[in-house]
Amino acid sequence: MTRISVKASENYDVIVAKGLLEDIGKLTVEVMAPCKALIVSDDIVSGLYRDTVESSFRKEGFKVEGYTFTHGENSKNLSTLSSLLEFAAEKQFSRQDLFVALGGGITGDLTGFAAAVYQRGIRYIQVPTTLLAAVDSSVGGKTAVNLIAGKNLAGAFLQPQLVVCDYSTFETLPTEVFNEGVAEAIKYGMISDYELFVMLEDGLTEGLLEKVIAECVDIKRSIVSRDEYDRGERQLLNFGHTFGHAIEKCSGYTISHGHAVAMGMVMAAKAAEGLGVAQRKCSDRLIEVLGKYELPVYCQFQAEELASAILSDKKKAGDMLTFVLPIELGRCDLMKFSVSDIRAIVELGLARDE
């Protein structure tokens, strides 16, 4: 078992091991007295794991309710949020109670945001069941839903009370969904951990899973502890995401987040090379490692539509937009560009190797 302590506006542990779902009630009473717990999950995860989680909470004296929504990015919106909040109110949840996000990043983002606004704030815990949620979205307290105008445009910062990552749940993940999480792990390698990048190049075996999750969580822990509210360094975690969110939006959210980030990281690497800011070429090894996990590397959208999607993204500050660009493998920098340069940068990002 690995336990990582996150120090932010709330301090909490991220516990990573196999078989934790059965003990989730016990792990939760270590940080709070039994109360009423609302287990939020999508329809796929609910069928697989809700019973185990419910009975573990009940055993420890929690009263349990369940809220299920249709899986997929198209549910991460204000209408699902509203239905979840109404459900909690109908079941008379109070501020002393608990929301439990059981699922992938969509469940975590939606439940976390619901927790931030329900009665001006209720406690929640994250129980990631995808690799992507384990290495990234379950830690750090960023919560959100999408608006029609773009990705994650309505959200809040709220740290969970606990993160319980039972990675035996990944055994039921389709390979493609598992690999979407590898894209985020590669991101951590690219921004700050060359050894992690090489480990992923060599192949992510079952035996390495806990170590890789722990490395990624530790990088996120350390960045979040210095910049919880995303005013500077935390933006490094957006490597591949400025382009990636634009790709997701252009696809009407039919391209998954992990796939969009994979293509977005290649665009960022190509842009860094085209702009002459990369000290060493890294797009070739990045493309190769993404290919190893059957992740897409080139998108089909045109510069014009991507540039306009980027301009609706929240990372814009006045006339400037920050990009995360790789300088070499294991090191990225934040660089600001004028919005008038975006189209040209996107074009550089779309360059392909012959």
Ligand SMILES: NC(=O)c1ccc[n+]([C@@H]2O[C@H](COP(=O)([O-])OP(=O)(O)OC[C@H]3O[C@@H](n4cnc5c(N)ncnc54)[C@H](O)[C@@H]3O)[C@@H](O)[C@H]2O)c1
């Ligand atoms: N808050 C953050 O810091 C942050 C960081 C990265 C990504 N995100 C967000 O995370 C979301 C993507 O997360 P995701 O890829 O986990 O998506 P997801 O939650 O939709 O999960 C992917 C699919 O896997 C299924 N699934 C989940 N766990 C399963 C399991 N154990 N077995 C079988 N099927 C399972 C789900 O039903 C879903 O169909 C995006 O909305 C993205 O914006 C947030």
